[in-house]
Amino acid sequence: MSSPLTLFPDEAVVLPLRYFGNVGYYAVMAAYGRAVVCADALFDKREKAVHRCDITDTHGRVSLTVPVAKPHGIARARWSDVRLSDHGAWWHVHRVTFESAYGRTPFFEFYIDRFLPFLSPSVMDICPTIASLDLALDEVVRSILTIPTAVSATGSDDEMRCCRDAAPVYFPPYYQVRSDRQGFIPNLSILDLIFNLGPEAPLYLRRIGQGMYSGLCGK
Numbered sequence: 001m002s003s004p005l006t007l008f009p010d011e012a013v014v015l016p017l018r019y020f021g022n023v024g025y026y027a028v029m030a031a032y033g034r035a036v037v038c039a040d041a042l043f044d045k046r047e048k049a050v051h052r053c054d055i056t057d058t059h060g061r062v063s064l065t066v067p068v069a070k071p072h073g074i075a076r077a078r079w080s081d082v083r084l085s086d087h088g089a090w091w092h093v094h095r096v097t098f099e100s101a102y103g104r105t106p107f108f109e110f111y112i113d114r115f116l117p118f119l120s121p122s123v124m125d126i127c128p129t130i131a132s133l134d135l136a137l138d139e140v141v142r143s144i145l146t147i148p149t150a151v152s153a154t155g156s157d158d159e160m161r162c163c164r165d166a167a168p169v170y171f172p173p174y175y176q177v178r179s180d181r182q183g184f185i186p187n188l189s190i191l192d193l194i195f196n197l198g199p200e201a202p203l204y205l206r207r208i209g210q211g212m213y214s215g216l217c218g219k
Contacts, residue, residue, distance in 0.1 A: 009033040020053040031209040039131040053189040057101035095119035107198030
């Protein structure tokens with residue numbers, strides 16, 4: 001039996017690596033029966049979202065970045081070659097920031113434990129590269145959201161040249177813990193949706209997944 005999230009069960013979409021990808025990214029992924037996530041795409045330092053996510057705290061939208069080591073000495077380095085850096089104990093900074101930003105949301109305490117192994121010093125051993133970190137986090141996110149999409153972590157060179165950001169055209173407001181002061185802030189990291197909506201998050205993904213998309217490959 002197909003999932004109600006899956007709008008195109010026999011089709012595939014090609015997506016880039018993302019660190020705690022945004023809501024639109026997961027709405028698109030969930031809509032397809034199969035997704036190719038380009039872990040072996042060529043390293044491009046301009047692709048900040050591979051190791052950066054956007055959340056919201058008391059100051060509004062905030063970006064969190066995982067520092068990475070430049071892949072020196074590797075010709076045509078790919079993201080799967082790019083190792084994490086321990087600069088600034090970033091895992092501690094991210095964990096504390098998530099706690100501050102979402103500690104009062106309805107579902108933070110129900111889900112944060114699932115992510116803690118990746119927000120501790122052991123992450124450097126568990127996931128030595130940014131590709132392995134992104135893919136491991138993606139697996140946890142898909143489990144929480146009950147996304148049944150079959151994900152493969154590599155693709156042909158032609159597929160990887162087609163990696164683009166997911167771009168749903170409309171994000172209806174959902175409950176955000178500070179919306180009374182800040183208004184609704186759309187298309188943040190999927191963590192914002194998970195911590196604010198919990199089990200209702202997949203229903204929101206389906207709602208925007210039924211809209212129209214632009215800039216997708218594999219459709």
